[in-house]
Amino acid sequence: MIENIIQKDKEFLIYLNNLGSEQWDGFWLTITNQFSWTPLFALILYLVFKYYGWKKGLFTIIFLTLLVTFSDQFTNFIRGVFERLRPNNDPEIKDVLRTLIRPQSYSFVSGHATTSTVVTVFMILLLKKHVEYIKFLVLFPLIFAYSRLYLGVHFPIDILAGFINGTIIGLLAYKLYDLLDRRMNL
Template identity: 65%
Template sequence: MFDSIIQKDKELLIFLNNLGSEQWDSFWLLITNQFSWTPLFLFIFYLIFKTFGLKKGGFVIVSLIVLVTFSDQFVNLIKDSVERLRPNNDPEIQHLLRHLNNPQSFSFISGHATTSTFFSVFMILLLREKYKYIYLILLFPFVFAYSRLYLGVHYPIDISLGILMGVLLANGYYFLFQKVCNKLFV
């Protein structure tokens, strides 16, 4: 059964990846680059300082740095434990994919999907009472994660479980964050 799931995962990736075309390649290469999202991050930082002020806002920013660092290292631990080849390195399917870059690290789970979802859900939990449109930030992890399928560097399961992991981590981190904030900023 597990082999069947893995095979369907590969087939779905091949299908999704081959929907791409050269005219869109530069767009998706831009989307997958985390630095391309700098305006979004600056806007979020603005909302944080506007909502929480300088002192607590600074604490939130430091917490975000810890969040991203933890998420990245946690994902790397999983990748190095599971050791699933990236699709672009899988001899069984690499010739069937359009791939525009060739990362050599392992595939499971997607760091892009995990960290962007973790960040976005955490921001929603922090800012939802003040900004009703903050939920639009969920477009970020979905578009960011899809770029990894388009580029042929992750499987759909890597992306799906990365998103799930991001949601779980964000909720846990938010719970801890609230406890710390209640003690520091009474």
Template identity: 60%
Template sequence: MNIIQKDKELLIFLNNLGNEYWDPFWLTVTDQRNWIPLFLLIMFLVIKKFGWKKGGFVFLAMIILVAFSDQFTNLIKNSVQRIRPNNDITIKYQLRTLISPQSFSFMSGHATTSTFFTVFVILLLKDAYKYVYFLLLFPMIFAYSRLYLGIHYPIDILVGILIGITFAKIYFYLFNKLDKKIFS
């Protein structure tokens, strides 16, 4: 069994489940700017739980998290240099692609960063807000949009999610260490 071939076959199957009716929805989902209301809600919840002083520290940690994740993902993409499915001549004509990024595919920055950010936020807020786990819908929908659009392979998404979860747990541990030194 060739895992790369199976990865391509799974993408073709998932991508071809789409149709023109849903295309505008998934194009909206994949654009980070359309998630600003969610980020504003998270900011509100952070301030409500921690107050302005510690909340500012949390925001700074979130900004560093996103910047680190973005740079790490770019490092991996530029090191691995896996061509995106929309640019892969062996399958691109079997895909429904609505956008055509030219950068590399492995691993998905959308999946990595959204999972990293969301799991970190959940770890921060889980004791204060019972429904905070609903935030997991964000990275799941956000990451799936990349398959729908035919611009990432399932392995790109899966690895991004796993790396995001791992980084979030490590980052939360380090955040708590620093938090205790600063606010104790």
């Protein structure tokens, strides 16, 4: 059963990855780079300080920074447990993928999917009372994670598990943030 799921996962990745073309490669290489999202992160900073002021805004940004760090380290822990090869390193399929970058770390779960989902869930819950269109932030992890399939460095299950992982961490983090906020009376 598990072997069948893993095989279907590989086949689905090959299909999605081979939809790519040279004319789009530069775009997806830009999308996968975290620094390309700087305008979005700047907007998030602006919204946090606009609606929460300097004191609570600074607390929020420090909390978010710790949250991203935790998410990243938790992802690395999971990767160390499962040690799933990345598609670009998988001898069974690496030669049939369009691979534009070649990371060497393990694949399961996707750090891009996990961390972007954590930030998205947390920020939507935090700002939904103030910013009507904050729900569109959900496009961030979807686009960001798809870039990893396009580039052949994650399997679809890695991405799906990253979304689930990020959603759970984001929800729990928001509950912790809310509890701390009420206790500290910011």
